Amino acid sequence: MNETLIHCLNLLIHEFKNRSNQFSVIIDVIKIHLNVLLNNTTANSPLETKCIQHLLTALISAFNLCYQETQARLDGHDWDSGGLELWFGGWAWNLGRKFTHLLPFYRHQLFKLSYKMFSLTLDQDEGLRSKIEAAMVLSLAAGINSESQDDPPYKQILNGCLGVVKDYVDMFSDNIKLVWFYQFYILCQLGDVKAVKEKFESYQKAQGSIRNDPEFFEGLSVLASSRSVPFLIQLLPTSERQVFRQESNQLRQLKFQIKLNEIAIQSLKVANAIYFKSGEQAVSYRMSINWKRIISIGSEHLFLLDDIETQCLNLCEEYHSFLRINSQQLEESHINNFFNQVWNFTMEIETYKGLKAAGRWINLIADLSNSAPELQKLYRSLNRRISINSS
Numbered sequence: 001m002n003e004t005l006i007h008c009l010n011l012l013i014h015e016f017k018n019r020s021n022q023f024s025v026i027i028d029v030i031k032i033h034l035n036v037l038l039n040n041t042t043a044n045s046p047l048e049t050k051c052i053q054h055l056l057t058a059l060i061s062a063f064n065l066c067y068q069e070t071q072a073r074l075d076g077h078d079w080d081s082g083g084l085e086l087w088f089g090g091w092a093w094n095l096g097r098k099f100t101h102l103l104p105f106y107r108h109q110l111f112k113l114s115y116k117m118f119s120l121t122l123d124q125d126e127g128l129r130s131k132i133e134a135a136m137v138l139s140l141a142a143g144i145n146s147e148s149q150d151d152p153p154y155k156q157i158l159n160g161c162l163g164v165v166k167d168y169v170d171m172f173s174d175n176i177k178l179v180w181f182y183q184f185y186i187l188c189q190l191g192d193v194k195a196v197k198e199k200f201e202s203y204q205k206a207q208g209s210i211r212n213d214p215e216f217f218e219g220l221s222v223l224a225s226s227r228s229v230p231f232l233i234q235l236l237p238t239s240e241r242q243v244f245r246q247e248s249n250q251l252r253q254l255k256f257q258i259k260l261n262e263i264a265i266q267s268l269k270v271a272n273a274i275y276f277k278s279g280e281q282a283v284s285y286r287m288s289i290n291w292k293r294i295i296s297i298g299s300e301h302l303f304l305l306d307d308i309e310t311q312c313l314n315l316c317e318e319y320h321s322f323l324r325i326n327s328q329q330l331e332e333s334h335i336n337n338f339f340n341q342v343w344n345f346t347m348e349i350e351t352y353k354g355l356k357a358a359g360r361w362i363n364l365i366a367d368l369s370n371s372a373p374e375l376q377k378l379y380r381s382l383n384r385r386i387s388i389n390s391s
Contacts, residue, residue, distance in 0.1 A: 027066065027084075030059060030062050030063070030066070030091075034059070034091065036055060037052065037055050037056070037059070037095070049102070052099070052102065053102060053103070053106070056095065056099065056102070056106050056110075057106075059095070060106070060109045060110065060113065063088060063091075063092055063113045063117075064113065066084075066088055067088065067113060067116055067117055067120075070084060070085050070088070070117070070120060071120060074120055085117045085118065085120040085121055086117070086118065086121060088113070088117040089113075089114045089115070089116075089117030089118040089135075090114075092110045092111070092113040092114035092117060093110070093111070093114040093131065093135060095110050096110035096111045096114060096135075096138065096142075097239075100239045100242075100243070101243070103146065103148070103149065104142040104143070104145035104146045104149075104240060104243065105142070105143075105146040105149045105157065107138065107139075107142035107239075107240075108139050108142035108143040108145075108146055108157065108161075109139075111135045111136075111138040111139035111142060112135075112139040112160075112164060114131075114135040114139075115131075115132045115135035115136050115139065115167070118131060118132045118135065119132055119167075119171075129171075132171070133168070133171070133172050133174070133175065136164055136167060136168045136171075136172075136179075137168075137175065137178065137179065137237070138237060138239075139161075139164050140161050140164050140165065140168075140179065140182045141182070141235075141236050141237050141240045142240060143157050143158065143160065143161040143164070144158070144161065144182060144185065144186065144189075144232070144236070144240075145236065145240045145243070145244055147245070148245060154189075155189075155190055158186045158189055158190055159190070161182070161186050162183065162186060162187075165179055165182065165183045165186075173208070176208070176210065177210065177213070177216055177219075178235060180203065180210070180216075181219055181220075181223060181235055182235070183199065184196070184199060184200070184203075184220055184223050184224070185223045185228065185232060187199055188223060188224055188228070188252070188260060189252070191252065191253065191256050193256065193259045193260075196224070196260065196263060197263065200220065200263055200266070200267065203216070203217075203220070204270060212274055213274070214270075214271040214272075214274040214275050214278075214286070215271075217267045217268070217270045217271040217274070218267070218268065218271045218290065219231065220263075220264075220267045221264040221265070221267040221268045221271070221293065221297075222264075224260040224261070224263045224264040224267065225260070225261065225264045225297055226252070226257055226260075226261070226300065254301075254304075258301060258304075258305075258308070261297050261298070261300060261301075264297050265294050265297055265298060265315070268290045268291075268293055268294050268297075269294070271290055272287045272290050272291070275287050275290075284326040284329040284330055285329070285330065287322065287326075288322070288323070288326070288330055288334050291318075291319040291322060292337070292338075292341075294315055294319070295312070295315055295316060295319060295338075295341060298311060298312040298315045299312045299341075299345060302345065302348070302349075303348070303349075303352055309349070312345070313360055313361065313364070316338075316341075316342055316345075316361075316364060317364060319338060320338070320364060320367060320368060323335055323338060335368065338368065339365070339368045342361060342364055342365055342368060343365060345361055346358050346361040346362055346364075346365060349361060365379055366379055
């Protein structure tokens with residue numbers, strides 16, 4: 001019974017799909033779909049999930065038709081919609097809120113239709129604009145959460161999300177940090193290094209408070225890194241967070257992730273520069289925490305390429321200079337922890353590449369041990385071992 005009903009309803013949608021003069025009939029067909037969906041039973045038999053999905057797919061198709069028709073008629077300035085766009089937008093909103101257990105792609109489409117329908121209203125009060133803004137954010141979150149979707153492909157969904165971001169930026173200035181986080185994550189997932197770099201640079205030149213917000217650039221760094229998922233989950237609304245499938249998260253290609261790591265490091269350096277300019281107390285602590293993250297990201301693929309090892313060593317030398325300059329503002333544990341990091345790198349490089357390759361790292365350990373006298377014993381023991389191995 002379920003399958004037969006769905007088939008008949010889909011035929012009705014298809015029959016009137018290309019008949020612009022049958023607008024009222026399409027609305028009637030939508031009402032039939034809604035009645036079946038909301039009653040959720042046919043002949044005392046609950047609708048199966050598959051049938052609900054088919055119904056929603058047909059409804060979304062019909063809503064799109066009605067959106068195009070409504071927009072065309074309103075653009076002609078000779079038609080009174082009678083609030084029809086609010087009726088469509090309200091139903092799309094309610095369905096998106098109701099079916100939270102289905103694939104996120106359905107919610108992405110429904111919330112997208114909702115804000116587009118609401119946006120056709122010329123006289124928008126504060127309550128309607130608030131709902132438009134919320135629908136945009138929910139559509140973005142559900143689109144990002146549609147990674148398990150095969151048809152259409154995930155990257156196609158993400159490209160569609162960039163259009164939602166553009167609509168949001170054109171209409172609103174509030175909550176822009178969250179939307180830009182979504183935008184940046186989407187670009188990272190699409191795998192276009194040039195686009196990610198250009199967007200990262202644009203954030204640094206953006207109007208408003210974003211370009212002077214160190215926490216924003218710290219967030220960008222996490223999203224560009226290989227450990228982006230936990231932070232992304234925190235950014236999602238509760239409805240998407242509850243159904244997020246972490247195991248389905250597609251791994252970025254290694255060569256691309258290495259490029260993203262460079263942007264992640266640069267983003268933390270931008271954050272540190274903002275902290276430094278602020279002149280506030282305790283910025284040295286925040287900057288030191290970011291330097292630890294920089295070293296962690298920089299050492300992620302330490303033995304993969306010689307360039308990465310050199311870059312990591314240069315970063316360590318920069319952090320060492322920072323610690324030396326700010327030693328009086330920082331607890332000694334910062335130096336001790338960094339010493340342990342460099343010590344571990346040195347031991348690993350010696351194991352894989354020999355003492356000669358570890359030489360520059362050993363010199364850095366010597367400098368660090370001078371900054372913290374209790375570390376000199378460790379350094380002397382390393383020197384003795386090197387002497388024994390060299391003889």
